[in-house]
Amino acid sequence: MAEFSATVYQNEFLPDGGTDVHAIVTVNCSGAGAAGQSGSGDAGEIIIVDTSGSMGADGVRAAGVAAQTALDQILDGVWFAVISGNDRAQLAFPPSPEPVMVKMDQFTRQAAKDAVARFYADGGTAMGTWLRLASRVFATVPSLTQKHAILLTDGENQHETPEVLTETIKAVTGQFQCDTRGVGVAWQVDEVRRIAQALLGTVDIIPAPDQLAAEFSKLIRNAMSRGVAQADLRVWAPQGAEVLFVRQVAPTVEDLTSRRTAINPLTGSYPTGSWGDESRDYHVAIRLAAKGIGQEQLAARVQLVLGADVVAQGLVKALWSADEALTTRISPEVAHYTGQTELADAIQEGLAAKAAGDTETATTKLGRAVQLAAQTGNEEATTRLRKVVDIDDQEAGTVRLKRTVEKADEMALDTASTKTTRVKK
Amino acid sequence: MDVAMTSTTQTVCPNCGGQVSEADRFCEACGAELNPTAAAPASPALDTDTEPTVEISTDPAAEPVGPCRSCGGAIGAEGYCETCGTKASKPRDHFDEHPAPWVAGVCDRGIRHSRNEDALAIAADAEPGSRALLVVCDGVSSSLDSDVASLAAARAAREVLVAGHAQGIGTESSHSNAIVARLKAAADAANDAVLDNTSPDSPNPASCTFVAAVLEDGLLVAGAVGDSRAYWFPDEDEAVALTVDDSWAAELIATGIPRAEAESGPHAHAITRWLGKDAPDHTPRTTTLRPAGPGWILVCSDGLWNYCSEAAPLADLVRQTAAAHGGEPLATASALVDWANAQGGQDNITVALARL
Numbered sequence: 205m206a207e208f209s210a211t212v213y214q215n216e217f218l219p220d221g222g223t224d225v226h227a228i229v230t231v232n233c234s235g236a237g238a239a240g241q242s243g244s245g246d247a248g249e250i251i252i253v254d255t256s257g258s259m260g261a262d263g264v265r266a267a268g269v270a271a272q273t274a275l276d277q278i279l280d281g282v283w284f285a286v287i288s289g290n291d292r293a294q295l296a297f298p299p300s301p302e303p304v305m306v307k308m309d310q311f312t313r314q315a316a317k318d319a320v321a322r323f324y325a326d327g328g329t330a331m332g333t334w335l336r337l338a339s340r341v342f343a344t345v346p347s348l349t350q351k352h353a354i355l356l357t358d359g360e361n362q363h364e365t366p367e368v369l370t371e372t373i374k375a376v377t378g379q380f381q382c383d384t385r386g387v388g389v390a391w392q393v394d395e396v397r398r399i400a401q402a403l404l405g406t407v408d409i410i411p412a413p414d415q416l417a418a419e420f421s422k423l424i425r426n427a428m429s430r431g432v433a434q435a436d437l438r439v440w441a442p443q444g445a446e447v448l449f450v451r452q453v454a455p456t457v458e459d460l461t462s463r464r465t466a467i468n469p470l471t472g473s474y475p476t477g478s479w480g481d482e483s484r485d486y487h488v489a490i491r492l493a494a495k496g497i498g499q500e501q502l503a504a505r506v507q508l509v510l511g512a513d514v515v516a517q518g519l520v521k522a523l524w525s526a527d528e529a530l531t532t533r534i535s536p537e538v539a540h541y542t543g544q545t546e547l548a549d550a551i552q553e554g555l556a557a558k559a560a561g562d563t564e565t566a567t568t569k570l571g572r573a574v575q576l577a578a579q580t581g582n583e584e585a586t587t588r589l590r591k592v593v594d595i596d597d598q599e600a601g602t603v604r605l606k607r608t609v610e611k612a613d614e615m616a617l618d619t620a621s622t623k624t625t626r627v628k629k
Numbered sequence: 630m631d632v633a634m635t636s637t638t639q640t641v642c643p644n645c646g647g648q649v650s651e652a653d654r655f656c657e658a659c660g661a662e663l664n665p666t667a668a669a670p671a672s673p674a675l676d677t678d679t680e681p682t683v684e685i686s687t688d689p690a691a692e693p694v695g696p697c698r699s700c701g702g703a704i705g706a707e708g709y710c711e712t713c714g715t716k717a718s719k720p721r722d723h724f725d726e727h728p729a730p731w732v733a734g735v736c737d738r739g740i741r742h743s744r745n746e747d748a749l750a751i752a753a754d755a756e757p758g759s760r761a762l763l764v765v766c767d768g769v770s771s772s773l774d775s776d777v778a779s780l781a782a783a784r785a786a787r788e789v790l791v792a793g794h795a796q797g798i799g800t801e802s803s804h805s806n807a808i809v810a811r812l813k814a815a816a817d818a819a820n821d822a823v824l825d826n827t828s829p830d831s832p833n834p835a836s837c838t839f840v841a842a843v844l845e846d847g848l849l850v851a852g853a854v855g856d857s858r859a860y861w862f863p864d865e866d867e868a869v870a871l872t873v874d875d876s877w878a879a880e881l882i883a884t885g886i887p888r889a890e891a892e893s894g895p896h897a898h899a900i901t902r903w904l905g906k907d908a909p910d911h912t913p914r915t916t917t918l919r920p921a922g923p924g925w926i927l928v929c930s931d932g933l934w935n936y937c938s939e940a941a942p943l944a945d946l947v948r949q950t951a952a953a954h955g956g957e958p959l960a961t962a963s964a965l966v967d968w969a970n971a972q973g974g975q976d977n978i979t980v981a982l983a984r985l
Contacts, residue, residue, distance in 0.1 A: 442714030443700070469710070492714075498740035498974060500716040502709035519707060522714075526973065527741070 208516035212539035216521040217530040227520040228537040237431030247350025248283040257289040261388030266413030271320040272422040289334035290327030291363040306612035317620040328363035332372035350433035351380035389611040404477035432479035440505040453541035482617035547576040551621035588617040608621040674795030697711040729753035733959035740974030747977035750783035763928040776828040778835035782819035789815040836905030850912030863924035868944035875902035932978030
């Protein structure tokens with residue numbers, strides 16, 4: 205049985221007239237078990253592979269091998285399917301004109317491996333059609349409580365307008381979770397990241413096709429270790445208060461604010477997808493009406509909810525004080541993640557400016573990113589930034605854009621921009 | 630985490646730099662909360678709500694916390710309003726007693742401390758000016774469970790004082806001696822109550838001050854251990870301090886150092902006598918007088934007198950506050966507590982008044 209706990213880190217002391225309360229809530233899950241085996245419904249897995257012409261014979265062969273590796277990692281008893289996509293989507297396995305899934309066992313595994321060995325490269329790219337088919341395939345098995353897909357692409361979404369993709373993403377949001385991967389350097393980070401963020405998944409670059417198998421294998425293993433099908437974060441704030449934002453800040457930065465659905469006028473629910481044995485940090489910011497010195501109040505109640513059951517709770521408090529030694533203290537956790545969130549924004553804005561030819565903004569933003577990465581001890585980010593900029597002064601954030609940059613390095617910096625490091629305890 | 634929560638050893642208060650011992654929970658100089666000891670398991674979250682190990686209700690009937698005092702909403706299991714989030718005050722944090730229209734007291738957590746270690750227990754006959762017993766104990770915040778011990782002590786003392794009234798014949802001196810003897814017995818009972826509420830293996834046994842004023846048969850007798858005080862403020866005469874603090878500051882004052890200077894020093898709040906397991910001696914020093922004419926008896930903790938230590942200005946404060954509240958003791962005591970909170974509320978505040 206999965207066990208959850210929640211811990212709140214904050215400085216609850218507000219100065220006279222102070223209104224804004226920030227807290228980091230760490231939610232920890234242990235004993236999650238394996239996907240589809242917790243007795244609360246079945247798990248489903250769909251592998252979506254780009255088989256457009258740009259993949260080429262070698263690319264498609266590598267993708268087929270990767271899909272076979274992934275199939276090996278899917279647990280027996282888990283419902284699954286394989287979709288091959290170009291400018292339209294086909295069900296590669298099970299071989300059927302109608303959407304359908306089957307349960308994994310030794311026979312279906314072998315049949316699916318044979319099917320993906322027959323992938324061939326042809327046609328364009330329309331990822332929206334792949335996502336719609338995946339949604340319809342998942343819908344054929346009503347017992348599924350945990351639905352996860354991995355999506356591989358190598359190119360831009362050329363055979364579909366951005367508006368159509370946006371509409372599709374909206375339509376399938378909440379239907380299933382999806383980790384997305386781009387192979388090579390011809391795909392658009394923003395486009396694929398949009399899919400991953402909406403579908404509560406991750407995004408990353410796989411620079412070369414021979415790295416596909418290892419990545420696929422890891423993704424499926426991760427998915428299979430998530431025994432908690434779905435959990436929601438609930439945030440209660442008092443009457444008259446404003447929830448400024450709710451963000452996941454570790455392991456990656458994801459703004460959840462706009463994903464709120466109202467439970468009641470004071471309580472909102474935010475989907476967090478499936479959980480394995482892991483720990484996630486959330487940054488909650490609440491604006492209160494200021495109270496008198498010495499008064500105390502509850503600023504937020506943050507809960508993790510499975511179905512209707514509250515499995516963990518943290519209380520965020522506010523206490524107005526005239527003591528500056530208390531009110532000026534900054535929670536190291538809040539400061540750390542505020543810096544990490546700004547770091548993600550600085551990297552993304554810097555790279556966007558660079559792509560648009562705005563060298564000045566790119567230099568300023570990436571310089572700030574270098575500074576923040578150093579301040580928050582995010583060495584991975586520093587390493588990635590070094591491949592894009594020459595650092596003159598890390599503390600001051602003085603950098604120069606490199607004359608020549610490997611496209612893959614730039615994309616890796618972009619896709620990893622939301623990854624955060626944990627605050628040092 | 631803040632400095633005070635994570636450091637395991639400290640000899641100075643991180644707030645004011647005053648000297649503190651490792652086992653102290655609050656700085657005696659400034660009231661800042663210090664590193665919690667083993668009794669308060671280190672929690673990764675900041676929690677201002679240091680709960681006493683034993684919860685004592687001031688009035689069993691008042692235990693279920695009613696609707697939110699701020700918005701009328703329901704109070705949740707964690708003690709906060711489910712609608713507006715306001716913290717519901719615990720009965721122990723603020724309570725009053727008013728046994729007769731002419732006698733009342735208010736005991737309040739103040740602002741800076743996370744719990745109320747002051748205690749109040751009073752009794753009075755209905756006939757104005759006849760008989761009143763006012764007891765105040767101030768739990769020493771550097772010891773454990775002092776909130777529990779101080780309340781038990783005050784109530785035990787009141788019980789002794791109420792029970793022992795011998796009326797009728799006798800000289801003034803024999804009356805006085807009887808009251809003094811009863812005050813000593815009350816201090817003994819209070820001390821026993823503190824010991825009863827101290828865990829035998831406590832690293833930091835509970836302790837508290839003691840002050841009691843007894844008005845009986847026209848005599849006013851006050852006795853104290855520690856730095857809680859009793860005063861007589863006649864309307865038409867000079868204010869009288871009935872007690873002398875058992876404190877470092879009082880010893881300095883006795884050597885001629887001005888009160889303001891002595892009471893602002895780094896050890897101003899260090900007391901030299903108290904009730905409790907490690908108390909050297911708990912015999913109250915007593916003063917007896919016969920009040921002539923109308924006036925106020927005030928018994929209070931340092932949460933009040935910290936902001937007005939000289940008898941004369943304190944008398945003026947009480948008279949003015951009473952005048953602003955129609956001479957009503959409960960409203961006046963409550964207003965004096967509000968006044969101390971407005972000055973900063975650095976400590977728990979207890980004010981008990983009897984109107985003669």
